[in-house]
Amino acid sequence: MSFDDLIGTDGLSAEEEAKLRRVHQLLVAAGPPPELSSDLSLPPVPNDEADPPEVAYLFRRRRGRALVIALAAALAAFVGGYAFGHSKGKPVAFTPVRTVTMHGTSTGASHGVINIAQKDSVGNWPMKVEVSGLPQQTNRTAYYELWLTRDGKAVAPCGSFRVNAKTTRVQLSVSYPLKTYDGWVVTAQTGQRDGLGPVVLTT
Amino acid sequence: MALSLPRMLPVSTTDGELIERAAGGDRSAFELLYQRYARPVFGLALRRLGDRGRAEDAVQETFASIWRSAGTYRPDRGPGAPWLYAVARNAIVDRARNRTEIPADIPDEPAREAGPAELAEQGWVSWRVHRALEELNEREREVISLAYWSGLSQSEVAEFLDIPLGTVKTRTRAALARLAEILGDEFE
Numbered sequence: 001m002s003f004d005d006l007i008g009t010d011g012l013s014a015e016e017e018a019k020l021r022r023v024h025q026l027l028v029a030a031g032p033p034p035e036l037s038s039d040l041s042l043p044p045v046p047n048d049e050a051d052p053p054e055v056a057y058l059f060r061r062r063r064g065r066a067l068v069i070a071l072a073a074a075l076a077a078f079v080g081g082y083a084f085g086h087s088k089g090k091p092v093a094f095t096p097v098r099t100v101t102m103h104g105t106s107t108g109a110s111h112g113v114i115n116i117a118q119k120d121s122v123g124n125w126p127m128k129v130e131v132s133g134l135p136q137q138t139n140r141t142a143y144y145e146l147w148l149t150r151d152g153k154a155v156a157p158c159g160s161f162r163v164n165a166k167t168t169r170v171q172l173s174v175s176y177p178l179k180t181y182d183g184w185v186v187t188a189q190t191g192q193r194d195g196l197g198p199v200v201l202t203t
Numbered sequence: 204m205a206l207s208l209p210r211m212l213p214v215s216t217t218d219g220e221l222i223e224r225a226a227g228g229d230r231s232a233f234e235l236l237y238q239r240y241a242r243p244v245f246g247l248a249l250r251r252l253g254d255r256g257r258a259e260d261a262v263q264e265t266f267a268s269i270w271r272s273a274g275t276y277r278p279d280r281g282p283g284a285p286w287l288y289a290v291a292r293n294a295i296v297d298r299a300r301n302r303t304e305i306p307a308d309i310p311d312e313p314a315r316e317a318g319p320a321e322l323a324e325q326g327w328v329s330w331r332v333h334r335a336l337e338e339l340n341e342r343e344r345e346v347i348s349l350a351y352w353s354g355l356s357q358s359e360v361a362e363f364l365d366i367p368l369g370t371v372k373t374r375t376r377a378a379l380a381r382l383a384e385i386l387g388d389e390f391e
Binding site for chain 1: 234242245249255259262263266270328329331333345350351353354356359363364372375379382386
């Protein structure tokens with residue numbers, strides 16, 4: 001999007017406009033900052049000794065433990081979803097605290113945005129998901145599924161949806177500890193019990 | 204992934220001051236440096252190494268190096284950001300050298316990718332911009348992220364955030380002004 005479309009020049013002095021244009025160019029040149037995985041949520045633990053500190057090697061290598069945690073997270077999601085579905089609390093205003101963007105894996109036309117609100121009192125993360133440019137389902141049973149990933153693998157399902165317009169918006173809620181995952185993907189599912197479908201959007 | 208670290212030091216503490224404190228063994232200073240620079244280091248590593256796993260290792264190694272060599276930082280030679288960039292670049296280059304893959308064929312044509320100088324310039328720009336983004340508040344970062352990298356039009360951003368289109372423009376303009384202030388005259 002051009003500077004004029006994004007910002008406009010109304011009310012800006014020539015000096016201010018030049019400064020903002022420069023920042024605009026830098027943002028475009030820099031590109032989006034990468035999402036940090038859970039492995040990078042904390043710094044390595046420095047050693048108290050004078051010698052070089054030990055590097056805290058990464059959790060992602062402990063795949064067995066990751067599997068156990070993924071299974072626990074799936075169970076937590078089920079319980080959380082049940083609790084959410086049966087809660088009688090009043091709805092609260094949706095205020096995003098984090099935004100995640102996704103891009104298409106095959107064409108540049110598709111993309112998605114996940115706006116995540118503050119965790120509610122029972123431990124669910126409400127989310128507003130918007131996807132654009134995804135093709136409509138090929139049959140009546142097909143759908144798209146949003147997943148959390150670890151090490152690039154879809155491990156925790158977050159909800160399914162169908163699209164019937166250029167842009168589709170849905171509200172979902174998950175109870176996973178989001179910090180323990182490193183990304184999001186959307187897969188295209190046929191609904192024929194054929195396992196994980198192809199990834200169509202990814203962070 | 205949001206970083207949530209204790210802020211025991213004023214946010215106005217400069218990078219150079221944090222490096223000096225880290226040299227004296229101050230872990231909260233080191234953690235604040237990490238909070239400020241983990242994403243820029245990761246971005247630089249990803250750009251250079253092209254692999255998330257290796258880039259994550261490079262981030263860990265970079266910050267281990269920062270802790271180890273903070274005592275070599277000399278504030279009279281310049282601010283902290285370029286020093287941190289140099290430490291990160293060295294750690295990432297070391298990791299890149301450890302690559303064992305050998306290309307199957309030697310290409311006949313000259314590479315079309317950017318050369319080393321160009322890559323360094325791109326890396327430095329991203330480094331500073333991503334570092335500056337860490338200084339924005341959540342609302343400012345959100346509107347910049349949606350406006351620049353979500354692929355949504357401004358009307359769609361307005362609809363998505365459930366705010367008027369004019370507010371999107373105002374917020375975007377304010378966030379850019381804040382970034383200009385943070386980046387200072389480094390790029391002028």
